[in-house]
Every structure is written in structure tokens, then in C-alpha cells.
Amino acid sequence: MDKTYRSLIFWGIAALVCLFMLVQPGYAATISDIPGYVLGPGDHYDEKGNILALNGKVIVLADGTIVDEDLAAQAKSRTAMNSAQAEADGASSLIDAEASALVKAREEAEAKAAAEAEAAEAARLAAELKAAEAKAAGNAKDMVVSEAAGKTEQKASATETKAVAAGASYTVAKEGDHTVYTFEGKKYVCASSYGVHKLSGFNPTPKYGAKTYSGKDAKAHHTVAAASDLPIGTVIILKGSSGPYPTEFDGVYVVEDRGGYHIEQEGWIDIFFDTEAEAEHVTAKGWNYAEVWIAEEVK
Numbered sequence: 001m002d003k004t005y006r007s008l009i010f011w012g013i014a015a016l017v018c019l020f021m022l023v024q025p026g027y028a029a030t031i032s033d034i035p036g037y038v039l040g041p042g043d044h045y046d047e048k049g050n051i052l053a054l055n056g057k058v059i060v061l062a063d064g065t066i067v068d069e070d071l072a073a074q075a076k077s078r079t080a081m082n083s084a085q086a087e088a089d090g091a092s093s094l095i096d097a098e099a100s101a102l103v104k105a106r107e108e109a110e111a112k113a114a115a116e117a118e119a120a121e122a123a124r125l126a127a128e129l130k131a132a133e134a135k136a137a138g139n140a141k142d143m144v145v146s147e148a149a150g151k152t153e154q155k156a157s158a159t160e161t162k163a164v165a166a167g168a169s170y171t172v173a174k175e176g177d178h179t180v181y182t183f184e185g186k187k188y189v190c191a192s193s194y195g196v197h198k199l200s201g202f203n204p205t206p207k208y209g210a211k212t213y214s215g216k217d218a219k220a221h222h223t224v225a226a227a228s229d230l231p232i233g234t235v236i237i238l239k240g241s242s243g244p245y246p247t248e249f250d251g252v253y254v255v256e257d258r259g260g261y262h263i264e265q266e267g268w269i270d271i272f273f274d275t276e277a278e279a280e281h282v283t284a285k286g287w288n289y290a291e292v293w294i295a296e297e298v299k
Helices: 002-023 069-158 276-281
Strands: 051-054 170-175 178-183 186-202 223-225 235-242 251-257 269-272 289-298
Touching: 178 289, 186 235, 186 276, 251 269
Parallel strands: 186 269, 223 251
Antiparallel strands: 170 178, 178 186, 186 289, 223 269, 235 251, 235 289
16 A cells, blocks of 8 residues: 555656646746847847847747746837937938039039139130220230321422411421421420410400500411510510310410409400410310420521
């Protein structure tokens, strides 16, 4: 009986051990149980993909359910971290791409600005070159005109002298370096300038006729009235300066008369004419001015 009792006890214990092993809850999981989970350095799995350890901690395989919630949380946390890292990497790549695009855009803008500046500089240089060429052409033209004028002047000096205005009582010619005015049989040159003066005209009057301060009768193309600082008998040469027709009254004249305030105080040169119309013509379209030169006789 003892032997039978011991046999029963043995088999009973064996049955309990087997039953315990059958109903013992396990710690089991497979890689597919945690979507997106990436194994770490402390993780292990078998040939079927069953996870054997997480972070080096061994778990027991059972029916595919993760019993240890802490380990499951760690696995999911790691999965989330991996996902976040992937997103961060993606964002970093995007930022890098945008930064590269900005750098490229800036380089392109700088290159465009440099090209535009270079084009502007080229245009400026071209304009300066064109202006220089135009100036050179103008200078060349002036030289040609000057040479032509010189030749004309030389030709004129070689010919006979002639009167420069209708009815003028003088002629002008170039003799060497001097311009010589021949007036009433004598030759004169410009000796010194008396300044630029306003011109006016006068004519014979019913009361005084053509009698002048000098006692002589005034003559057209000969007589002028001037201020008392020009002695009676002074020979002057008028050279037009400005006005509607200033050079019309150029010529050689003799101071033979005086005048009123405008002549004495303001220095007008009053030219004698035979008719009132001719005298009024001097100022009909405005004031004419001429430079007055004191003439010197050439012996």
C-alpha cells in the first residue's frame, strides 16, 4: 500500500506540474505585434520573428500576447521615438532642401545683378566712346573750317581792298598781322578800346541843320557825337557787339559833335545820318551795341 500510495503521489505531482506548465501565462510577442517597431541593440528574436528580449530583458513566449505591459509600453515608445526621429530627419531634409534653394536663388540673383551691372558699365563706356568720337569729329570739323577760313582770309588779303558796306567811306584790308582801315585817304589801326557803348542816330534839324559842335557840317558815314572825354577830331572805329543788327554800323568815324545827358553821362555814340528815317532805324528794333576803338594813323 505504501508503494501504491507513493506511486499515486508521484504521478499526481507530475500531473500537477504538467497542468501548471499548460496554464502558466506567458510573456510573448512577435515583431508583427508592434507595427513599425525597429529592433534595438538589446533586442532579440527567433527564426519565426518572435521577440525574445526587449532592451536585454528576457520575456517568455506564449500565445502571441504581450503580458508584460511595461515592456509593451517600452516597445511602443521606441516605435514612436523612431517615427518621430524619421519625421525629424524628413523635416531636416526639407529644411536643407529649402536652404539650398534659397542659397541657389541668392546666387542666381547676385549673378543677375552682376550681369546687369556689367551691362550698364559696358553701356556707359560705349556712350563715353561715342561722345569722344563725336567730340573728335567736331574738333576735326572745326580744324577744317578754321583752315578754310584761314585760306579765305589769306585770299582776301591778297586781293584789292573794298568797301565793307554800301555807302561806306572806308575800306578794310589785312596787312601782315594788322587789320588796316583806309579812311578818307589815310590808314588806321585799332589802338585801344574805349569800351562797349550803346548806339543811337541823329539827323539834320530845321533849326540847326547839320551844323556840329566843332563848327563843321556833319556828314553821313563820317560824323558822330560823343562824350567830352573823346576830344573833337578823334578818329574811332566801331565794331558791332550785340543787338538786332549791330555790325550794320561798323566803320570809321570822326568825333565832331557833343550831345545831351545820354551821350555825356551814359556814353552813347550818336551817329549822323542824312535822313530822320535812317537815324530812327538805328533803334527801331532795339538797342545795338558796338565796341569803340580809338584809331591810330599808320604812316
